Amino acid sequence: MQTFTSCMQCQVESYTPNFSSFGIKRIPDNGVIELTCDRGHRTFILMQTAKYEILSDLAVTAICDGYYREEVASYASALECLFEHYVNVVCRSHSINPDDIEAAWKPLRNSSERQFGAFAMLYLSETGKAFSTLDTKYINFRNKVIHQRFIPGHKETLDYGQAVGNCAAPLIALLHSPRYEKAQQAFFSDSLREKAKQAIKVGARHSTQWMATPFGGKNISAGFDLNAALAERAMQPDIDSTVAESYAFARLLALLSPSKS
Numbered sequence: 001m002q003t004f005t006s007c008m009q010c011q012v013e014s015y016t017p018n019f020s021s022f023g024i025k026r027i028p029d030n031g032v033i034e035l036t037c038d039r040g041h042r043t044f045i046l047m048q049t050a051k052y053e054i055l056s057d058l059a060v061t062a063i064c065d066g067y068y069r070e071e072v073a074s075y076a077s078a079l080e081c082l083f084e085h086y087v088n089v090v091c092r093s094h095s096i097n098p099d100d101i102e103a104a105w106k107p108l109r110n111s112s113e114r115q116f117g118a119f120a121m122l123y124l125s126e127t128g129k130a131f132s133t134l135d136t137k138y139i140n141f142r143n144k145v146i147h148q149r150f151i152p153g154h155k156e157t158l159d160y161g162q163a164v165g166n167c168a169a170p171l172i173a174l175l176h177s178p179r180y181e182k183a184q185q186a187f188f189s190d191s192l193r194e195k196a197k198q199a200i201k202v203g204a205r206h207s208t209q210w211m212a213t214p215f216g217g218k219n220i221s222a223g224f225d226l227n228a229a230l231a232e233r234a235m236q237p238d239i240d241s242t243v244a245e246s247y248a249f250a251r252l253l254a255l256l257s258p259s260k261s
């Protein structure tokens with residue numbers, strides 16, 4: 001998963017973007033992107049987007065690129081990650097200390113079945129209803145792809161992605177409801193504070209970056225439509241071309257600069 005980047009230090013110093021600092025960087029697992037621009041500034045970009053959202057974006061990218069096994073793996077991971085996020089946010093909404101949440105989650109970390117069990121009972125306790133999870137046929141399909149090296153086709157991949165989206169959408173909408181608003185804000189604030197430590201440690205400037213994803217709250221609150229997500233992706237401008245144009249623009253600005261005349 002890649003994202004567009006630019007140097008914030010350049011912008012702060014000159015009050016305008018440095019077009020020659022524009023680039024494309026892969027988003028690492030910790031959501032912290034380190035940059036060194038053409039003027040030697042070392043800065044950090046902290047991704048604000050939740051990990052389950054980034055995984056949902058990876059899934060759509062995989063479909064677009066024709067990597068269907070990777071789509072299944074990414075959607076399965078996005079759903080598991082969403083369950084963990086829900087547990088974290090709900091516990092925070094009950095004023096449970098993040099360190100205690102982490103201590104309780106640690107023994108479950110290597111077992112998705114245990115994690116789902118913890119999530120399902122917490123959901124029941126919170127809503128009074130059993131969570132409507134994936135149909136068994138989709139769980140079997142995912143296991144066949146992941147554990148039996150099955151190579152899925154296009155249609156069954158789309159069906160699986162839509163089923164995961166249908167499962168995730170009500171939960172994401174619930175997380176974005178006023179009931180969990182403060183707990184969500186606390187989660188993301190703590191997450192950014194943790195991500196900023198690396199930049200603060202080396203005395204570098206950091207900025208935050210958000211990206212729209214298929215599992216974004218605004219997009220999914222009315223339900224999930226994988227075909228619409230794919231159509232939206234097809235309309236996005238090519239990021240490589242945008243960066244190439246920014247370099248050309250930077251060269252043009254340098255030629256027009258008074259110091260060059």
Ligand SMILES: [Zn+2]
Pocket residue numbers: 007008009010011018021037038039040041
């Ligand atoms: Zn710079």
